[in-house]
Amino acid sequence: xxxxxxxxxxxxxxxxxxxxxxxxxxxxxxxxxxxxxxxxxxxxxxxxxxxxxxxxxxxxxxxxxxxxxxxxxxxxxxxxxxxxxxxxxxxxxxxxxxxxxxxxxxxxxxxxxxxxxxxxxxxxxxxxxxxxxxxxxxxxxxxxxxxxxxxxxxxxxxxxxxxxxxxxxxxxxxxxxxxxxxxxxxxxxxxxxxxxxxxxxxxxxxxxxxxxxxxxxxxxxxxxxxxxxxxxxxxxxxxxxxxxxxxxxxxxxxxxxxxxxxxxxxxxxxxxxxxxxxxxxxxxxxxxxxxxxxxxxxxxxxxxxxxxxxxxxxxxxxxxxxxxxxxxxxxxxxxxxxxxxxxx
Amino acid sequence: xxxxxxxxxxxxxxxxxxxxxxxxxxxxxxxxxxxxxxxxxxxxxxxxxxxxxxxxxxxxxxxxxxxxxxxxxxxxxxxxxxxxxxxxxxxxxxxxxxxxxxxxxxxxxxxxxxxxxxxxxxxxxxxxxxxxxxxxxxxxxxxxxxxxxxxxxxxxxxxxxxxxxxxxxxxxxxxxxxxxxxxxxxxxxxxxxxxxxxxxxxxxxxxxxxxxxxxxxxxxxxxxxxxxxxxxxxxxxxxxxxxxxxxxxxxxxxxxxxxxxxxxxxxxxxxxxxxxxxxxxxxxxxxxxxxxxxxxxxxxxxxxxxxxxxxxxxxxxxxxxxxxxxxxxxxxxxxxxxxxxxxx
DNA sequence: TGCTTCGGTGAATCTCAAT
DNA sequence: TATTGAGATTCACCGAAGC
Numbered sequence: 020x021x022x023x024x025x026x027x028x029x030x031x032x033x034x035x036x037x038x039x040x041x042x043x044x045x046x047x048x049x050x051x052x053x054x055x056x057x058x059x060x061x062x063x064x065x066x067x068x069x070x071x072x073x074x075x076x077x078x079x080x081x082x083x084x085x086x087x088x089x090x091x092x093x094x095x096x097x098x099x100x101x102x103x104x105x106x107x108x109x110x111x112x113x114x115x116x117x118x119x120x121x122x123x124x125x126x127x128x129x130x131x132x133x134x135x136x137x138x139x140x141x142x143x144x145x146x147x148x149x150x151x152x153x154x155x156x157x158x159x160x161x162x163x164x165x166x167x168x169x170x171x172x173x174x175x176x177x178x179x180x181x182x183x184x185x186x187x188x189x190x191x192x193x194x195x196x197x198x199x200x201x202x203x204x205x206x207x208x209x210x211x212x213x214x215x216x217x218x219x220x221x222x223x224x225x226x227x228x229x230x231x232x233x234x235x236x237x238x239x240x241x242x243x244x245x246x247x248x249x250x251x252x253x254x255x256x257x258x259x260x261x262x263x264x265x266x267x268x269x270x271x272x273x274x275x276x277x278x279x280x281x282x283x284x285x286x287x288x289x290x291x292x293x294x295x296x297x298x299x300x301x302x303x304x305x306x307x308x309x310x311x312x313x314x315x316x317x318x319x320x321x322x323x324x325x326x327x328x329x330x331x332x333x334x335x336x337x338x339x340x341x342x343x344x345x346x347x348x349x350x351x352x353x354x355x356x357x358x359x360x361x362x363x
Numbered sequence: 364x365x366x367x368x369x370x371x372x373x374x375x376x377x378x379x380x381x382x383x384x385x386x387x388x389x390x391x392x393x394x395x396x397x398x399x400x401x402x403x404x405x406x407x408x409x410x411x412x413x414x415x416x417x418x419x420x421x422x423x424x425x426x427x428x429x430x431x432x433x434x435x436x437x438x439x440x441x442x443x444x445x446x447x448x449x450x451x452x453x454x455x456x457x458x459x460x461x462x463x464x465x466x467x468x469x470x471x472x473x474x475x476x477x478x479x480x481x482x483x484x485x486x487x488x489x490x491x492x493x494x495x496x497x498x499x500x501x502x503x504x505x506x507x508x509x510x511x512x513x514x515x516x517x518x519x520x521x522x523x524x525x526x527x528x529x530x531x532x533x534x535x536x537x538x539x540x541x542x543x544x545x546x547x548x549x550x551x552x553x554x555x556x557x558x559x560x561x562x563x564x565x566x567x568x569x570x571x572x573x574x575x576x577x578x579x580x581x582x583x584x585x586x587x588x589x590x591x592x593x594x595x596x597x598x599x600x601x602x603x604x605x606x607x608x609x610x611x612x613x614x615x616x617x618x619x620x621x622x623x624x625x626x627x628x629x630x631x632x633x634x635x636x637x638x639x640x641x642x643x644x645x646x647x648x649x650x651x652x653x654x655x656x657x658x659x660x661x662x663x664x665x666x667x668x669x670x671x672x673x674x675x676x677x678x679x680x681x682x683x684x685x686x687x688x689x690x691x692x693x694x695x696x697x698x699x700x701x702x703x704x705x706x707x
Numbered sequence: 708t709g710c711t712t713c714g715g716t717g718a719a720t721c722t723c724a725a726t
Numbered sequence: 727t728a729t730t731g732a733g734a735t736t737c738a739c740c741g742a743a744g745c
Contacts, residue, residue: 103444126736129721
């Protein structure tokens, strides 16, 4: 990283070791063993050693950040307070702390604490007086039922096919982050063509999402196995079409949308075609939750109205996705998410 | 606080100044003025000054905490990282960080950040090896649809009649916390009769909730107006009836019953065969309260573990006796003894 | 094919009294 | 202070297998 040019990076996302201080083994009530993070890279001799490590990598990142760049760090209560304090001491200017609420956290097995159901991210500008950092306010609002995006995000853990596994079927990395989390980070605070850097590349989630979203990427990783897995993963990523990524420019009166969660959860992919019930109109889903019909870009509601030539339209009950079983109303997909949210 | 006896307090709740770094006035889009926290008590010359202040009050609290006491601190990204770091440096042991998600946060007026929709609380024991702190796990679970309580809490801001107002109709304190938040804090980590302390009493939310929930309370406040308002508020509180506060009888708090008591009371006879739920294992009850499987003799737990080939086993929930109505778990027999003990 | 059951698992600072 | 043993303790989701 010391070889990179100063002031060359637009966005940093860092997922450093958390410095968990685990003592013995932990078993579930059914006596099964909890596969904890016991890797050497998470071991530090003291808080002071962790602080020195943290100060060093934060300074290295700060040097190569553009004046308009911002930095994200994710952590848990084990480390995030120390990271935040050091960031403030180094002159970073905290813009938000963001809570990643997990839909499916690991329970507390001994019943002696609250279930640790979230992690914390700090989003900060390089300096107190940084101006001109990227925050895609309008797109986030349009994708959130026309309400400002909040500092608490509800996103599932990385499981299933998304979780990288070795030939033995075991997870390659103990702490792989979900792509939905990174997608929201990159969509909120970077633009297509930006240079994104991750100093703790791991299995390359940041790079994979960056490539898919049309951002350039540099990652650093000292573990060869992680690096190899990440390279293969990122190479296999197909960037989304430019049209789904173009910056979203609208008046302050943003159109009604409520759509980005279907994308983040993988229920609808960017690039999917939405059609009306008689397939007379087809619109393209963008990565930021807006849709596109011809050269018109806007919310599902606005573009639905355009398609019909009417003044208003409830996009939820107008647009469908095509499945092998025929058309499916997007309102039904929303209903699925709502029932999940109610259950959680 | 320095006059209080060391080790005398069961629970501390602290809502310290947040060290907000507001520059000039903030206006809403309609040009109305946002009534922010601009009081002198929230002003510190530097991070170092704030850190010194924080270290001092945390040390003062730590001295008067019982070994089993825990401490809560609430803050925002302006101060919580510094508070958390200092707590760790002083030897406090973090049990959880808790996110208070606001149902109705103040929006972000400039559209340059995410809506700051949460605050963070740190819950910590006095020492790394603190044992026996209060955590009312079963009650919290019962109150939460029989699911473990999580680290993210959804609670509205303090508004309406609950918000203390002066004769001029203006709010007396800029950061009055909702009673619902304090109620959950006290119900989760204290018992009726405990001594609760708040070093930043403010308008007395902690004291009001403590009194209503049958906890004793001590608060410190240097502002006379706040103190007067708090005193009047707390005086008017009517404690809830004892019956609504009585501790929950839990598996942990239930009196211990030795397996031999079942024999002494004639509920199980020596020579009886104990079996697991699928009758794959059979063990013989000895007169001395041990049981025997093949040539192995030991406690119901030890022999249960041997039978399963596992390291540990709760014999109470593993072994059954055979009755004419089918199998009966010995844990049920223990429950009968306990209910007899409670009745007498 | 569709439904149910069962097993596996995820960044976890995870007991406590008696000796 | 360290050790020992009783005995208390899990939620959401995914995938495979069975029906």
